[in-house]
Amino acid sequence: MLRLIAIRLAVFVPTLFAASLVLFVAINVVPGSAAKAALGIDATPQAIARFEAQHGLDRPLHVQYFEWLGKALSGDFGKSFQNHVPVGPEVLKRLPVTLELALLAFLIANLIAIPLGALAAFYHQRKMDTGITFLATVLGAIPNFWLATLLILVFSLTLRWLPAGGYAPLIDRPIVNLKQMIMPAVSLGVVSSALLLRIMRTAMIEVLTSDYIRTAFAKGATRGIVIWRHAIRNALIPYLTVGAVEFGFLFGGVVIIEDIFLLPGIGSLVLVGIINRDYPVLLAAALVVTVVVLAANMLVDIVASLLDPRQVHAKAAA
Amino acid sequence: MSAALTPATASVRHHGVNWRRWRLLAIGGTLVGIVIVCALFAEVIAPYSPYDLDVAVMLQGPSAMHWLGTDEIGRDVLSRAILAARISVQVALVAVGVGLVGGTIIGIVAAYFGGWIDLALMRLMELLFSFPAILLAVILLASLGTSILNAMLAIGIIFIPGFSRLARVATNDVLRQHYVDAARTVGMGDGRILLREILPNVVTPLLVEAAVAFAYAVLLESALSFLGLGAQPPEPSWGNMLNTGRGFMAQAPWLGIVPGMAMFLCVLGFNLLGDGLRDAFDPHLRE
């Protein structure tokens, strides 16, 4: 079992470095862009040169990258171009917000996808299956930021049940916090649940045609026992394995959702970075989001493997 | 005899036409058709000019004069929504084009050369694929600058990994067949014959992927415009319409509902089209 986790970690780390490289290259692909962004489009070449010398941007790209990486690993993400405040602490402060949002959205997505997917699979090729699949298609087409807007319209402006934005830390004021988090989490989770529902349905259909399901029926098991004791646990393995990627995308949506609901998380920091053309901030925030995404991916994958006794327990000698 | 549950294809037959198979295609095609017509003939269809402002009639709800109401400076929402289709379609077209061309090249190169080139390219594609799309788009726009053209480019780059996978599989199929048949046949002409046989098999998954990519492109473009990183006012894009509409939700909710609904129907249309194509041409569903 430890081998399992170790292998996944071994792949994770280089992927992380590669991802950081991609981000760094993507941002710096246009020479002079950082300087122009900070100083304005019609900055003079001399101003640009001075700015670049000041920030070490005139050195070769790979040197810059390794220096940035080295500092980042020790927690130093540089200083904002805008206000020269260190980026690291800001990132740390915002991280719990994003994690809470992502976790809640993840929960909601699975609470929708797993039962509905299982139901659709059980009634495969009958009306309920067609209905649920169509629902999944419709849900998957909804832009999550539109859903967010509609939710605000209904629950904040019309019904006045929930606040339209803002953030109170969970530890301090849990009820307010949940009221603030529910709509963002639903916006993110519902749309993602569509794809996850399909994955669960496919996994479940495959499982339900297995011989061991027939054995369960042959023992006199009820439908409920077959689904919940025998089928779901087996279906969860491919579901989590395939769905791991979608969980990653779910977290990427925080960029927009945090903006709409005024949540001070890493996602909105990305936007702050780009709107202010503040490259250190943007890079740092993007990197952290990527780390969260890749880590979530890996964790889900690990859980999937742990659910499978065939991968956990070696085959004993006969 | 296996006692596994037999897949019973209970397709309803209406006068010989298999409705279930073509239903998705029909609905999807209709929606997509509407969007494309709007994009192409916006000036002809729209009742007003999308740029004409008349502050006197601002923030009016849907009425006989303005079917979908007016926005905060008196422009007709319906007309703007219709024109916004053009931006979405344009961006999606270019983006899918870029993704298709780029992805195909990379896929073919990877499959043709094989070995470590294949490995390196495919690892890179996997990595790009694991990034959340919005994030990558935002990063790219940060360096390229925010404009519609750059949005097209950025989204196109995001699509490259997906198409490269398809192209690689298809190329591998061709190559494998080629080697197998080369042992039996003589002459290069057969290569072209094989391509002509392989191509129909490739076109369908390609079209399906393209339809889905179109939907995603529309979604991404709208998201970017929503964030202020894509189409800039006064150009109407569903995304920036929704963004400005957001500010007026209390007094003019239709400003937020309409552009989002348009996005939704467009994305739904392309998704249904993709699903419909897949079902219509899937050999497994043939009875």
Place this chain on the structure above:
Amino acid sequence: MAEARPHRRADRPATLAIDRLRIEIAMQRGVARVVDDVTLEVWPGEVVGVIGESGSGKTMTALSVLGLMPRPARIAAGDIHLQGQVITRLPDAERRKLRGDRVAFIPQDALRALNPVLRVDRQVGEPLNIHRGTPWEKAKQRAVELLGAVHLPHPAERAREYPHQFSGGMQQRAMIAMGLALEPELLIADEPTTALDVTVQAQVLKLLREIRDTHGTAILFITHDLGVIAELCDWVYVMYAGAVLEQGPVERLFGQPAHPYTQMLLRATPTVRTVQAELLSIPGQIPQPFDLPAGCRFADRCPQRFDRCAREPPHIQVESEHTARCWLLEGEPVRLPHESGIDAMRPSTRSG
């Protein structure tokens, strides 16, 4: 030896009585009659073998008893009786109570028939939990006892393991233990030894015999392996294209097969080998279930067909309760000489 069926009892009904069963599947191409007018009995303590090629309808017949036919299949005619009680049109809620309790099923591929994510003791003890409400702790203990009863070595340790950690023979024993959990009246075994190697196969057959001797369980044993039939069964039904072509006591069937199909089966298997491959070499086509001929369904491949075969023959008595559906029996029964007698069939006599 013109006795009645030895296990037949006058004082109680047959454990299983299938009466003129017809099973149809509605498909695009038409209606497939996969089981056609099949009558079959299994008496307490009797081991009945059903032999036939793939597609002969034997598995579907078995599944119909359990109520586990695939969804598009339906019972079009006939009845199924369990200890005299008609169970054919029982609602599924009632049928469910029979499954695992009064009728148990042992499938072919034990590895695939076991749930990979649940421990063996849980799966073997599950029938107790389902039907008797036994709490899991007791059910799992009982499972260990059951695994011991089927001669699984170190049952207490093994029970805590997962199916993939068992060998093929052990998996099949676990399936049998699962089937025996509630001491069913009827055991339906669908080719349980086909996937096993010969030595393990012999052990499983011995186990089944033991069960029959100890509990008086009726066993319906489906197979395409003549050797196993010879080894284990008391009575045999030969199925072809959905119908029973011949049925009788195992010695008579092997010694004096009445139906040309049975004769060809036996001729094709001079040694203890499965019948499948040889059957493919019999010329002609198995009739499709959509398109059953009006006459004898074996006529197309039968070397002895003649003009009367244009009409489907009924079951004609050969001797006592041994019957076969062949017009040749009206008049002199045709006997074909063949090299091997039933003794050569039994694996136990061969291996000594």
